[in-house]
Amino acid sequence: MIARIEGPEKVSGSARYACDVRLPGQLYARVLRSPLPHARILRVDTTRAERLPGVHAVLSSANAPAISWYEESWLFDRTVRFAGDEVAAVAAASEEIAEDALRLIEVDYEALAFASGLDDGARGEPALKCRGDAERALREAEVVLEQTYSTQAALHNALEPHGCTAAWEGETLVLHESTQGIFAVRSEVAEKLGLPEARVRVITQHMGGGFGAKQIAWKHSVIAALLAKRAGRPVQLILDREAENLAVGHRNATRQHVRLGARRDGTLTAIAVHALVQAGAYLPGGEDSDVVGTYHTLYRCPNVRTEQVVVRTNTGPAVAFRAPGHAEATFALESAMDELARALAMDPVELRLRNYASEHQEKGKPYTSPESLRRCYELVRSALRPGGAAAPGSATKRRGIGFAAHDWAGGGGWPPGQARVEREGEDRARVITATQDIGTGTRTALVQIAAEALGLPPERVSITLGDTKEALYSPTSAGSATLATLGPAVRRAALAAKEHGAGQGERGENRKDRAIRTCGAQAVEVEVDTETGEVRVLRVAAAHDCGRIINPALVESQVIGGITQGLGYALSEERILDRARGLVLNANLEEYKVQTAADLAELINATASLPDWEANETGAKGIGEPPIIPTAAALANAIFDALGVRIRDLPCKRERLLSS
Amino acid sequence: MKPFAYHRPASLEEAIALLGGAAQPLAGGTDLVPLMKAQLLAPERVVAIRALLPEGVRHEAQGVTIGAATTLNDIEGDALVRQRYTALAQAAGLAATAQLRNVATLGGNLLQRPRCWYFRDARVHCWLKGGEQCQAREGENRQHAVFGASPCVSVHPSDLAPALLAFEAAVRLRGPRGERAVALEEFFRLPEAHRRSASTLGQGELLLEATLASHPPETRSVYLKAMDRQAFSFALAGVAAVLRVSARRRIDHARLVLGGVAPIPWRAHAAERALLGGELAAPLIEQAARAACEGAEPLALNGFKVRLVRALVKRALHALDEARGPQ
Numbered sequence: 001m002i003a004r005i006e007g008p009e010k011v012s013g014s015a016r017y018a019c020d021v022r023l024p025g026q027l028y029a030r031v032l033r034s035p036l037p038h039a040r041i042l043r044v045d046t047t048r049a050e051r052l053p054g055v056h057a058v059l060s061s062a063n064a065p066a067i068s069w070y071e072e073s074w075l076f077d078r079t080v081r082f083a084g085d086e087v088a089a090v091a092a093a094s095e096e097i098a099e100d101a102l103r104l105i106e107v108d109y110e111a112l113a114f115a116s117g118l119d120d121g122a123r124g125e126p127a128l129k130c131r132g133d134a135e136r137a138l139r140e141a142e143v144v145l146e147q148t149y150s151t152q153a154a155l156h157n158a159l160e161p162h163g164c165t166a167a168w169e170g171e172t173l174v175l176h177e178s179t180q181g182i183f184a185v186r187s188e189v190a191e192k193l194g195l196p197e198a199r200v201r202v203i204t205q206h207m208g209g210g211f212g213a214k215q216i217a218w219k220h221s222v223i224a225a226l227l228a229k230r231a232g233r234p235v236q237l238i239l240d241r242e243a244e245n246l247a248v249g250h251r252n253a254t255r256q257h258v259r260l261g262a263r264r265d266g267t268l269t270a271i272a273v274h275a276l277v278q279a280g281a282y283l284p285g286g287e288d289s290d291v292v293g294t295y296h297t298l299y300r301c302p303n304v305r306t307e308q309v310v311v312r313t314n315t316g317p318a319v320a321f322r323a324p325g326h327a328e329a330t331f332a333l334e335s336a337m338d339e340l341a342r343a344l345a346m347d348p349v350e351l352r353l354r355n356y357a358s359e360h361q362e363k364g365k366p367y368t369s370p371e372s373l374r375r376c377y378e379l380v381r382s383a384l385r386p387g388g389a390a391a392p393g394s395a396t397k398r399r400g401i402g403f404a405a406h407d408w409a410g411g412g413g414w415p416p417g418q419a420r421v422e423r424e425g426e427d428r429a430r431v432i433t434a435t436q437d438i439g440t441g442t443r444t445a446l447v448q449i450a451a452e453a454l455g456l457p458p459e460r461v462s463i464t465l466g467d468t469k470e471a472l473y474s475p476t477s478a479g480s481a482t483l484a485t486l487g488p489a490v491r492r493a494a495l496a497a498k499e500h501g502a503g504q505g506e507r508g509e510n511r512k513d514r515a516i517r518t519c520g521a522q523a524v525e526v527e528v529d530t531e532t533g534e535v536r537v538l539r540v541a542a543a544h545d546c547g548r549i550i551n552p553a554l555v556e557s558q559v560i561g562g563i564t565q566g567l568g569y570a571l572s573e574e575r576i577l578d579r580a581r582g583l584v585l586n587a588n589l590e591e592y593k594v595q596t597a598a599d600l601a602e603l604i605n606a607t608a609s610l611p612d613w614e615a616n617e618t619g620a621k622g623i624g625e626p627p628i629i630p631t632a633a634a635l636a637n638a639i640f641d642a643l644g645v646r647i648r649d650l651p652c653k654r655e656r657l658l659s660s
Numbered sequence: 661m662k663p664f665a666y667h668r669p670a671s672l673e674e675a676i677a678l679l680g681g682a683a684q685p686l687a688g689g690t691d692l693v694p695l696m697k698a699q700l701l702a703p704e705r706v707v708a709i710r711a712l713l714p715e716g717v718r719h720e721a722q723g724v725t726i727g728a729a730t731t732l733n734d735i736e737g738d739a740l741v742r743q744r745y746t747a748l749a750q751a752a753g754l755a756a757t758a759q760l761r762n763v764a765t766l767g768g769n770l771l772q773r774p775r776c777w778y779f780r781d782a783r784v785h786c787w788l789k790g791g792e793q794c795q796a797r798e799g800e801n802r803q804h805a806v807f808g809a810s811p812c813v814s815v816h817p818s819d820l821a822p823a824l825l826a827f828e829a830a831v832r833l834r835g836p837r838g839e840r841a842v843a844l845e846e847f848f849r850l851p852e853a854h855r856r857s858a859s860t861l862g863q864g865e866l867l868l869e870a871t872l873a874s875h876p877p878e879t880r881s882v883y884l885k886a887m888d889r890q891a892f893s894f895a896l897a898g899v900a901a902v903l904r905v906s907a908r909r910r911i912d913h914a915r916l917v918l919g920g921v922a923p924i925p926w927r928a929h930a931a932e933r934a935l936l937g938g939e940l941a942a943p944l945i946e947q948a949a950r951a952a953c954e955g956a957e958p959l960a961l962n963g964f965k966v967r968l969v970r971a972l973v974k975r976a977l978h979a980l981d982e983a984r985g986p987q
Contacts, residue, residue, distance in 0.1 A: 035783045083783075096661065099661070100662075100663075529971075531967070531970075531971035531974070531975075532886055532967075532968055532971045532972070533964065533967075533968075534886065571889075572888050572889050576777070576800055577800075578778075578795070578799050578800055580795075580798075580799060581784070581795075583781065583783060583784070585777035585778070585781065585800055586777060590775070590892075591775075591777060593888050593889050593893065595889060596889055596890060596891045596892055597891075598889070598890035598891040599889050599890045599891070653888075654886075654896075654964060654968075655802070655961075655962075655963070655964035658964045658967050658968075659963075659964065
């Protein structure tokens, strides 16, 4: 195992992020955002802002080019559809001057009616997915469990906000961007600006987290490019925390009505789900939030019927957030499975084993590693025994253990993906890719794969990535796919280089007769204070199938990060919206409560290396998203185990415990 | 942030002269700067006072005096404060984060503005900012007041204030018309239409120091706080309890002050009365915990705070009972 290659740069502060870029003559931009959730702009007057000394360029619907955005909207639209929607932008000699200039922009709004939640939003057409006859199976089932679960809007809050530095080098736009997909940004920005892709270069050397919210091009990149063009100077546009929490995505709120039909022995005969999914004002693209997917795959069941209904509201747009859809659905499905186990007086793991799925039922294909989920159950079970005796609490403190499983459609990787490897003398080599390292340690893992194929120690192998000028295509880092996509390409390039001194590798196709999944399980132990409603997480055990583990420390980092974020989702994180005004009240890190170091439990990472050679020739799969998926359900199940109180609405705030 | 003039006066007199009108004093800046960034305050002059204010903890025969410029970390770390004014040290240690406690001062902590998200949102013209009505009363009021119904339902955010009140602290103030000392309990007042603030600090007046009287060695105190996470959160509810119990468990002195539940630190008078003269044991503790909730008027989303108060008061009293050691 080797330590992170970029570790010393990060620790010493020399790693350069998008906001660290300083170019000669660089300006700083700020964006004016709508204070209303829905309004027509009657007038924008930027005259006073333009006159402020230090202001170099101002954009608004009054002067911006007509660039279409989202579905049927514009870069600067005359209608704003959520509080935080872009109204105007200023580039100035300093951020402070830009801020001052924003205050000088006069806007007259005509307020329009708005919707703020799942109940008052406009509902889209239901997306129906069926296998077998769930309604009939439910009528005939020996046991039926029917419950409604809800999940909240959660904010990504990556440490590094969205942003870029845009510079024109002649007719070529260079974007230093904080993104999970440099090629996605290149093609989207080129299209919006009417440029050939070859005239846009996107660079991402380091990233302070994205969690899904940085897998598409957002407006700021094009705004910065336009301002830079007008001003004739480079422009840096970094979002502040409030904008970050209003305008560039969040995990959608859901309400899921779940019906499970089963035989008395626990065999599932029917799963029927109706899911409302709050999308917000726009559908920005990127990975879909497939809330119903896992209901079709996690358990063997002949009759499954799911309906997913997207609800549009005047709130910021939802976007992919670490295992989009699955984290929300797994809370509901795995809570329901726990309820079913209780109703049948079955051990929760036994119930899951009774319904074990070793093939992808919709595709009718066996999984490449059909037994790995079973293995994860065993690993978690022996690390933290569910059903075993919890240590006794005091008179007002009760302990409980909860269990939850998950699967995930991502992690398997797919073509295309390209890499080059060049030998440098007898005992050195260089890997050249154009993927991005979004903070997960992609550099390190790819170097290890190359070194292994070359037969060199990893410290003799260097790597270049994060720049579209390398003409080697890499996909967006989403779906936990980077390692499983690029790893095989790097391996092939390395094998070729070993033979010929240099070589290029392409990611091959996945097997057509198999389905790839990642999956896992977690158990959470809590101590609940019956008088104050406080929930303390004591221990979390996790085992996830990520195939062969290339670097245990990097895998463990993802497990720790995912669980920590999962505990926040379960306990304390929630976007609070004032429904009467359509305003987010906690678009900041004070009132949006991410977990702190003091909240962290003992984490037992029981993840084992489970090489999946049928998935790809490296045997490795992704681990980025999975660890967040089962945490909330396992925690809610632990609360039930402790108190006999079932929490069906996230987050598990103390008032929900005290009112039960 | 609106441009402002930054002044570093050489003396308190000079500072006070500068503070009239559109000026704000700056010490730790942990509340002032965010208020300015949010455009809730747009002073023309920012007057640096930190270097002019008394700083540090001074122990004397008649009690302890804490300078307004003393950081929360220094209060928490003072050995004698920890021993004699335990609740105060605990309250300081549970506030904010270590980084904030390193710069935040006692004076600023007592005078900080509410964390109410309607108050902190420049787009909302709430009653406390001179508006017609309180938006929290019918809005998202989970974190708001259950006591002290006033036109504003924000809560006083300080952890230290309940502890200081429980020790019957007084503050020394200095303004254009000279110095005055006032009991902290008088200093905090429910906001009213003509004074939309939780304190009676006058125009141009500065808080110089807080004084806590000495007390018999058998006095025990504790501060307990319920938060939405284990650190970096204002109190959903807090309780500072100061108790003196005679050899036969008789309660000779009791002060209970709640934080995070009213626009000002909230004395639980009924609970104190229930305790005085009684025997510190489970039945009386239960009775006092119930009494602490008397008069509570929860809003739609914060009924749980009443249960929290009851639980925290009960725990605080049990903790003080145990702290007395075996009899």
